[in-house]
Amino acid sequence: xxxxxxxxxxxxxxxxxxxxxxxxxxxxxxxxxxxxxxxxxxxxxxxxxxxxxxxxxxxxxxxxxxxxxxxxxxxxxxxxxxxxxxxxxxxxxxxxxxxxxxxxxxxxxxxxxxxxxxxxxxxxxxxxxxxxxxxxxxxxxxxxxxxxxxxxxxxxxxxxxxxxxxxxxxxxxxxxxxxxxxxxxxxxxxxxxxxxxxxxxxxxxxxxxxxxxxxxxxxxxxxxxxxxxx
Numbered sequence: 077x078x079x080x081x082x083x084x085x086x087x088x089x090x091x092x093x094x095x096x097x098x099x100x101x102x103x104x105x106x107x108x109x110x111x112x113x114x115x116x117x118x119x120x121x122x123x124x125x126x127x128x129x130x131x132x133x134x135x136x137x138x139x140x141x142x143x144x145x146x147x148x149x150x151x152x153x154x155x156x157x158x159x160x161x162x163x164x165x166x167x168x169x170x171x172x173x174x175x176x177x178x179x180x181x182x183x184x185x186x187x188x189x190x191x192x193x194x195x196x197x198x199x200x201x202x203x204x205x206x207x208x209x210x211x212x213x214x215x216x217x218x219x220x221x222x223x224x225x226x227x228x229x230x231x232x233x234x235x236x237x238x239x240x241x242x243x244x245x246x247x248x249x250x251x252x253x254x255x256x257x258x259x260x261x262x263x264x265x266x267x268x269x270x271x272x273x274x275x276x277x278x279x280x281x282x283x284x285x286x287x288x289x290x291x292x293x294x295x296x297x298x299x300x301x302x303x304x305x306x
Contacts, residue, residue: 077172077174077175077176077199077200078123078124078172078175078176079121079122079123079124079175079176079177079178079196079199080122080123080124080125080126080168080171080175080176080177080178081116081119081122081124081125081126081178081180081192081238082125082126082127082128082161082164082177082178082179082180083109083112083113083116083125083126083127083128083180083181083182084128084153084157084160084161084164084179084180084181084182085097085099085109085112085127085128085129085130085137085153085160085182086128086129086130086131086152086153086154086157086159086160086163087099087130087153087157087160096133097130097133098183098289098290099112099129099130099182099183100133100136101289101295103185103289103295103298103299103302104298104299104302107136108182108183108185108289108298109127109129109136109137109182109185110140111185111186111298112180112181112182112183112184112185112187113125113127113137113140113144113147114144115185115186115187115188115189116146116178116180116187116192117144117146117147118189119189119192119193120193121192121193121196121197122146122178122192122196123146124146124148125144125146125147125148126148126149126150126151126164126167126168127147127149127150127151127182128151128152128153128154128160128161128163128164128167129150129151129152129153130152130153131152131153134150134151134152137150138150149167151163151164151167157261157262157263158250158253158259158260158261158267161179161246161250161264161267162250162254164177164179165177165243165246165247165250168243171243172243173242173243173244173247174242174243174244175242175243176196176199176240176241176242176243177240177241177242177243177246178192178195178196178238178239178240179237179238179239179240179241179246179264180237180238180239181237181288183288183289183290184236184237184286184287184288184289185289185298186285186286186287186298186301187237187238187283187286188283188285188286190283191207191236191238191280191281191282191283191286192238194280194281195207195238195239195240195280196240198240198278198280199240199241199242201278202276202277202278203241203242203244203245203275203276204239204240204241204242204245204246204265204268204272204275204276204277204278205239205240205241205265205277205278205279205280206235206239206263206265206277206278206279206280207235207236207237207238207239207279207280207281207282207286208233208234208235208236208279208280208281208282209233209234209236209281209282209283209284209286210229210230210232210233210234211229211232211233211234212234213229214226214229215227215229215232233279234282235263235265236282236283236286236288237263239263239264239265241264241268245268245272245275246264246267246268248271248272249264249267249268249270249271249272249275250267250271252271252272253267253270253271256271265277285301287301
């Protein structure tokens with residue numbers, strides 16, 4: 077079964093500094109999003125790459141097509157992450173409903189071939205897959221400035237991406253979400269968990285290197301990771 081990796085880069089946040097969207101900030105002289113595309117492009121299990129890019133910046137991605145032949149489509153992003161996921165699914169309307177879809181944050185440029193390959197392998201047995209690492213810190217639940225609970229850390233994980241799905245499964249979940257006036261989501265596996273609760277979501281072991289570049293200090297970490305690989 078074919079696997080399509082979707083890079084979600086629809087946001088225009090500038091928390092990381094500068095005027096450009098953070099996915100265009102350079103690490104070691106290369107835009108963050110190009111590192112992400114390069115990482116996915118190098119994985120044999122990925123057949124095609126679709127990028128959902130912040131509107132007004134799609135030309136930057138279009139210019140990368142010659143360097144990355146698997147890059148097949150660039151789509152304008154939405155106002156929220158969930159909107160960008162919906163737009164990606166709409167762009168795949170003509171695809172076989174059983175195709176594998178990996179939804180990946182553009183801001184995670186150091187995803188490994190091992191993680192991506194294990195996600196694809198897991199989709200042979202499951203309709204939904206999430207990548208996660210064990211929680212390194214104690215997590216507390218609060219109400220205002222008061223602690224309500226401190227869950228058992230051994231059962232907690234920090235979610236990463238990619239998150240993988242059969243196309244028909246994630247479409248069905250978002251279709252159900254569209255009918256919910258209170259819908260809100262920060263990741264796609266959460267949409268499946270909420271709207272398709274009978275669908276098992278398999279967890280693939282993540283990696284501490286699969287960091288999300290969000291703040292200026294993360295750029296320094298990214299530079300260090302690249303220098304360490306040289």
